[in-house]
Amino acid sequence: MRVPGPGRTAYRAGMTTTMTAGAADHGGTGIEVRLAGESEGPEWQRALHTGFLRHGPGAKPSADWWRRHHEPGRFLGAWDGERCVGTFRSIPMELTVPGGAVLPADGIADVTVTSTHRRRGLLTRMMRRDLALARERGDVFALLTAAEYGIYGRFGFGRATRFGGLTVDVPRSGGLRPGIGEPGPGARTELIGMAELRRLAPELYDRYRRTRHGAISRPPDHWEEITGEAALAGGPPVPFFAAAHRDGDGRVTGLLTYHVEHRTTGGDPDATLTVLDHVATGPAAAAALWRYALETDLVRRIAIGNIAPDDPLPLWLVNPRAAERTERPGDDLWVRVLDGPRAFAARRYDVPGRTVLDVSDPEGHLTGRWLLETSEDGTGRLSPTTAEPELRLDAAALGAVYLGGATVPQLAAAGLVTELRPGAAARAGLQLRTATEPWCPDRF
DSSP states (O other), rough: OOOOOOOOOOOOOOOHHHHHOTOOTTTTTOOEEEOGGGGGGHHHHHHHHHHSSSSSSOOOOOHHHHHHOOOOOOOOOEEEHHHHHHHEEEEEEEEEEESOOEEEEEEEEEEEOOOGGGGGSHHHHHHHHHHHHHHHTSSSEEEOOSSSSSSSSGOOOOEEEEOOEEEEEEEHEEEEEEESSSOTTTTTEEOOOHHHHHHHHHHHHHHHHHHTTOOOOOTTTTTHHEEEEEEOTSSSSOOOEEEEOTTTTSSEEEEEEEEEEEETTTTEEEEEEEEEEEEEEEEEHHHHHHHHHHHHHTTEEEEEEEEOOOOOOHHHBBGGGGGGEESSOOOOOOEEEEEEOOOOOHHOOOOOOOEOOOOEEETTSSSEEEEEOOOSSOOOEEEEESOOOEEEEEHHHHHHTSSSSSSHHHHHHSEEEEETTTHHHHHHHHOOOOOOOOOOOOOO
């Protein structure tokens, strides 16, 4: 639920761009924006750590991290002579969209500009370069998690999912209701070691992420990094436990990873169990793992940093009031649609309808009039049209409503969508709504 982890996937050839992989952009400032070469890892990492205020300029880079993560065409840098003063990393991902289809996406991370070089347009140049290369690769979306709210809307990104958690007071909760999370015939929950976690988790998570729109893929070395088998940027992970749920046939259907902070109050146990990851392919496994956590000896509270907004856990408790929402001052997944026709053809829809959209896009990828048609059979499409527009919005608003998290009427009320024909916002809102809320288990 918390541990970051973008993924890798293959891509088809897509649109071409004049910004070829080997080209450099000087931007008329004397500062060059270009792809970082394999030998430039130490300088690129130094700029990254400086930009995020993690370490001083003398911080030692990780040759192992660079060796495992550097991919040609994926690491941009802004260079003032031989000094890197800006970083920008592109990560191949897959995004699950409503209905369960997965589409290729450009995950954007490690974006920094050194404080001595701010306000010179370096972020804009790196972003434009990356989005052009993403279209060239055939990516349907660009994705990111934003450190600051006000930066990325101007590039066409919209906040599409929410990030928030729960704190459960275990004694007050009364545990799960009778019959919820109790083992079925032959089913069991067991503690497993780190080697077994690395073996079981990738396949289970890949099954799980296809059941939750808004989820992203995780890279092959994600589990090696979090278990300490491979170097993790920012230092070693906190030691943790892992519990696996198996169904009656012995198949792993859920995983829970957590660590425990031990303390006593007045001589009595008062430990906090902090959930790192809770992944299950169905409600039976999900509930069984929550029952395991709630019944762990010495634990008086459960802290869940990131949980789906509509997760049923509170309603499974004898006393739902014991689960208090802990909204964090941050967002979750920001979505930027790059290929409108592919994006809207891939997802599913619950309500038929027709709405004409007039979309503005600062980068030009979506600019124009589009007809959003959805059918009784759940299919839909977005196609160019010359019809009179009914809604006016920008690319950021389109990204925000694509997964069904934000709604068109909500954005219209906020002045982020303009209704040109009465009733169009409500109609488009019904077309794009989803039965469950989108949620991304990871930050990156």
